[in-house]
Amino acid sequence: MTEKQLSIDALRMMLNSRYFEEKTEELFKAGQIHGTTHLANGQEAAQAGLCMALDKADWIVPTHRCHGFTICKGSSPKAMFAEMFGSRAGLAKGLGGSMHMPDAGHCNLGSSAVVGSGVPLATGIAFKLKFDSADSAAFATSTNQNPKLCPPQPVKNISVAIFGDGASSRGSVHESMNIASIWKLPVLFYCENNHYGMSASSDKMISVDKVSDRASAYGIPGKVVDGNDFEEVYNSVIEAASYIRSGNGPYLLEVMTYRFKGHSKSDRRLYRTSDEEQQWMLRDPILLFEQKILASGYMTQQEIESLEKECKEDIENQAGQALDTCSDKLSENEVLNLVYASEEERL
Ligand SMILES: Cc1ncc(C[n+]2csc(CCOP(=O)(O)OP(=O)(O)O)c2C)c(N)n1
Secondary structure (H helix, E strand, O other): OOHHHHHHHHHHHHHHHHHHHHHHHHHHHOOOOOOOOOOOOOOHHHHHHHHHHOOOOOEEEOOOOOHHHHHHOOOOHHHHHHHHOOOOOOOOOOOOOOOOOOEHHHOEOOOOOOOOOHHHHHHHHHHHHHHHHOOHHHHHHHHHOOHHHOOOOOOOOOEEEEEEOOHHHOHHHHHHHHHHHHOOOOEEEEEEEOOEEOOEEHHHHOOOOOHHHHHHHHOOOEEEEEOOOHHHHHHHHHHHHHHHHHHHOOEEEEEEOOOOOOOOOOOOOOOOOHHHHHHHHOOOHHHHHHHHHHHHOOOOHHHHHHHHHHHHHHHHHHHHHHHHOOOOOOOHHHHHHHHOOOHHHHO
């Protein structure tokens, strides 16, 4: 892909993610979507930069703030809206809602409301990816003997454990990093640091200056990058993924960003100042990237505006089409069959 095409595709992805969040907020306010939602306005470069740098067959396990990752990994916005409407056409047949949007066809395991719980799952996927590409008998022997001494085992695909700064202090995250390091598992630990875990500022809640400083405790590389700069994120993921694909084991990448909206729809953001918010809005990742695209001559202002219009209309249309599927929900029996095994299966 040429740099020009890559840039236009990246801008399209970031715009789709932004408009998806704006439409979601509107639908919530109108009472057309129930439950809660976690919007990622402002985090688009961290989400598009990761997904665009991955291979189609690389797996991701996102967080509860998952819409942008899900769109950028290739899922249909229509199926995502349908999920939030509780419709059968949704990614989880309407049973999951905003926080649970798995899409195996796009190598996205989906997320869970339990903060940090996706990290061991992504580590498990990495184990399977390594097991499948290694001489499995030799791998099993090495994990039993001294896995630290086992030679690098190149792999085709990797798995990405996405987590927030809040989740970074959970035991599940540390246990995963330790075992992934020992077994040299092909997993990218991707910390999307948006500065807050609900109302708790990461400056006050994390024992080190940077989450990526913790990498040294596990004997793996750690790097921190500007998460509002698409190119910086994209290039860093390419570099980290290539290290992992060569068989060297895990890598911790921390991307610094900011969520423009509250933690969830009921958050009044009393824990931060509007001055701080304004400063970050000046570093809106979409604005920054559009400026770069203009400066490089890849698009004119007019072309950017028409792409914005096209993406906005497309998201509107997909929301409308999803709304049409709204009344087609799973029956109680279908839900029970999905959740519980039948009597014969249990015996
Ligand atoms: C195990 C667990 N503890 C607490 C919560 C409540 N909770 C929901 S989101 C959240 C903050 C997570 O912060 P972070 O990991 O930084 O992700 P962000 O919301 O900033 O994207 C918390 C504490 C939860 N869902 N699960």
